[in-house]
Amino acid sequence: MEDWQLLEKRLNNLEGRSYRDYRAIKENYAFPQFDLTVDYVQGDPFAAPSRIRIRLSQTVAQFPSQWLTDYVSQTAIADYLTRQVAQVAQSLQQKRGSGKSGNIEIAAPSQAILRRTAVWVDTEAIEVRLTVGLPAFGRRIAGRAAAALLCKDIPHLVERCLPYAALDHAALTCHIHNLEDAVALRSQLEPHGLVAFVAAGACLPRRSGIDERPLIGEADLFVPPADACFELETPHSGSVKGLGIRAGVTLIVGGGYHGKSTLLRAIEQGIYAHVPGDGRQQVVSHPGTVKLRAEDGRSVAGVDISPVITHLPQGGQLAEKSGRKSTASFSSANASGSTSQAAGLIEAVEAGAKVLLIDEDTAATNFMIRDRNMQALIAKDKEPITPFVDKVRQLYDDYGISTLLVMGGSGDYFGVADAVIAMENYQPRIVTEQARLIAQSDPHQRQPEGGQHFGRITPRAILPDSLPPPKGNRSLKVKVRKDTLMLGHEEIDLRAIEQIVEVHQVRAIAQAMIYAQRYYFDGQRSLSEVLDQVMADVERGGLDALLADSGSESWLVGNLATFRRFELAAAINRLRSLKTTQIA
Ligand code: ADP
Ligand code: MG
Numbered sequence: 001m002e003d004w005q006l007l008e009k010r011l012n013n014l015e016g017r018s019y020r021d022y023r024a025i026k027e028n029y030a031f032p033q034f035d036l037t038v039d040y041v042q043g044d045p046f047a048a049p050s051r052i053r054i055r056l057s058q059t060v061a062q063f064p065s066q067w068l069t070d071y072v073s074q075t076a077i078a079d080y081l082t083r084q085v086a087q088v089a090q091s092l093q094q095k096r097g098s099g100k101s102g103n104i105e106i107a108a109p110s111q112a113i114l115r116r117t118a119v120w121v122d123t124e125a126i127e128v129r130l131t132v133g134l135p136a137f138g139r140r141i142a143g144r145a146a147a148a149l150l151c152k153d154i155p156h157l158v159e160r161c162l163p164y165a166a167l168d169h170a171a172l173t174c175h176i177h178n179l180e181d182a183v184a185l186r187s188q189l190e191p192h193g194l195v196a197f198v199a200a201g202a203c204l205p206r207r208s209g210i211d212e213r214p215l216i217g218e219a220d221l222f223v224p225p226a227d228a229c230f231e232l233e234t235p236h237s238g239s240v241k242g243l244g245i246r247a248g249v250t251l252i253v254g255g256g257y258h259g260k261s262t263l264l265r266a267i268e269q270g271i272y273a274h275v276p277g278d279g280r281q282q283v284v285s286h287p288g289t290v291k292l293r294a295e296d297g298r299s300v301a302g303v304d305i306s307p308v309i310t311h312l313p314q315g316g317q318l319a320e321k322s323g324r325k326s327t328a329s330f331s332s333a334n335a336s337g338s339t340s341q342a343a344g345l346i347e348a349v350e351a352g353a354k355v356l357l358i359d360e361d362t363a364a365t366n367f368m369i370r371d372r373n374m375q376a377l378i379a380k381d382k383e384p385i386t387p388f389v390d391k392v393r394q395l396y397d398d399y400g401i402s403t404l405l406v407m408g409g410s411g412d413y414f415g416v417a418d419a420v421i422a423m424e425n426y427q428p429r430i431v432t433e434q435a436r437l438i439a440q441s442d443p444h445q446r447q448p449e450g451g452q453h454f455g456r457i458t459p460r461a462i463l464p465d466s467l468p469p470p471k472g473n474r475s476l477k478v479k480v481r482k483d484t485l486m487l488g489h490e491e492i493d494l495r496a497i498e499q500i501v502e503v504h505q506v507r508a509i510a511q512a513m514i515y516a517q518r519y520y521f522d523g524q525r526s527l528s529e530v531l532d533q534v535m536a537d538v539e540r541g542g543l544d545a546l547l548a549d550s551g552s553e554s555w556l557v558g559n560l561a562t563f564r565r566f567e568l569a570a571a572i573n574r575l576r577s578l579k580t581t582q583i584a
Helices: 004-013 019-025 071-092 143-161 169-187 260-271 317-322 337-351 372-377 392-399 432-441 503-519 527-541 565-573
Strands: 028-030 035-040 050-057 119-121 125-132 194-199 206-208 211-214 229-234 238-246 249-253 283-285 289-292 300-303 330-332 355-359 402-406 419-424 427-430 460-462 478-480 484-487 490-493 580-582
Touching: 004 019, 004 028, 004 143, 050 143, 071 119, 071 125, 071 143, 071 169, 125 143, 169 229, 169 283, 194 229, 194 260, 194 402, 238 419, 249 260, 249 392, 260 283, 260 289, 260 355, 260 402, 289 337, 300 337, 300 460, 300 565, 300 580, 330 337, 337 527, 337 565, 392 402, 419 432, 460 527, 478 503, 484 503, 503 527, 503 565, 527 565
Parallel strands: 249 402, 249 419, 289 355, 355 402
Antiparallel strands: 028 035, 035 050, 050 125, 119 125, 194 238, 194 283, 206 211, 229 238, 300 330, 419 427, 460 580, 478 484, 484 490
């Protein structure tokens, strides 16, 4: 450990030297209040920024100790501090030369409260991981600017954001209570037989398709219907009333533009807790809730979709030869709307989903319904698809998997739904009985085509070398955006994985895929077992565990966020290089 004044001296001495000489500052430094580690030094002013780590002991930070031993409050504090640092870092932002010179950044959080590697809090210390753009003039070191950045701005940032005494205690407490309440609400779903809960007063609509903040001013706050109103307890807000959605098959109906998709989307995001002021703090869903949709063009590798699709054309000899069109082991480099949705369904079940969400807006019609007239015109043996309406009950009865679906355009699901919610002017009304009567009195009922059972879910093992090979003996290059992931030359389109909310999750998923390939893709373990293993390793060792053996010397990065097994599975399943074998 060096003294911080040595860092200042080094930086001043580097003034005007070649940018590469910045490498000399990679070291630990003791500041009066905290330690600073320079983990990684960028190669030039335009490259990915340098990484630093700050460690502030709790003897200085002095957070109330009862918050530091509890997983939930730790998570809330870390999330809160991330937001504080992000704000102050932005206010310190000054252009200190070319490229990213002078940038101070922390992994930007979304509306969700998540565990991230950006900030770690425990009984010993607070650790914060930042990136900084080391200042340059052209390609020369701006040493004095760097000294101001690291030896003045960073201490200032630490002082303003990290000690408990410097924080807004009411806001921090609210953040913690907010998360504790959400966790308590979610834990009461199962005991009440619910899969989702939407509290009275929730604000569901968002500002826009690209802005996850709440729609303010013109939003109608949620009013639960009296006949589906549940009351759950929270530690900090007393009992909370809201719409409870029971396990089973639930339908959301209603006219166009009346708020059906908005409700479904809030429930889809109810797997996360949200920050105070978000409007969805008390909207919670079962942690095994997975949004399903059609996604034509995606790749599918060896999925047994025969429970819902059989005998595709060319399904006979031709398929045997090419090995492509058999639906017992369906592979495609360019799946259709219906086959992509069928594969997504089976994959979600394989990964352990407990609640499926489907919106007619993003579903394949022929996967969802096949009405009476169509049954009369096209015989069942000429239609490979068993529509989901004929399998949705079996899915619940055989596997205990609930479905919540938005279906404003067809009444065919009335007969299989346990509950029907009508959205009218953004407010829910229970219309289960009316829908049941309509279904029962329909003289022209359609023929059920789904049989007694859903059908077997065939587990797959992932073969080694399912990831694209790295170039030479270097490690696989990873590039991420919120909706795409590049592994080497392979690009995975993540736009259909709607429950990913941060690019940091994508980055962690990419690392988890590389990790899974290194340790668990062995052609023996089922994909579900691989997911168990990876998630257990992350649980035990934190997200850092994914990079610990990566061979990279600076593996402590601040830009990873927690993800679920379902999103990891979804990314693996979309790999075009994925090789699978079915387990008998
Ligand atoms: P649907 O799926 O029934 O066609 P949407 O859920 O897409 O309807 O909602 C239509 C529009 O209404 C969207 O722009 C949405 O933001 C807005 N909206 C939804 N719920 C509310 C609400 N509670 N208050 C105000 N606007 C809302
Ligand atoms: Mg809609």
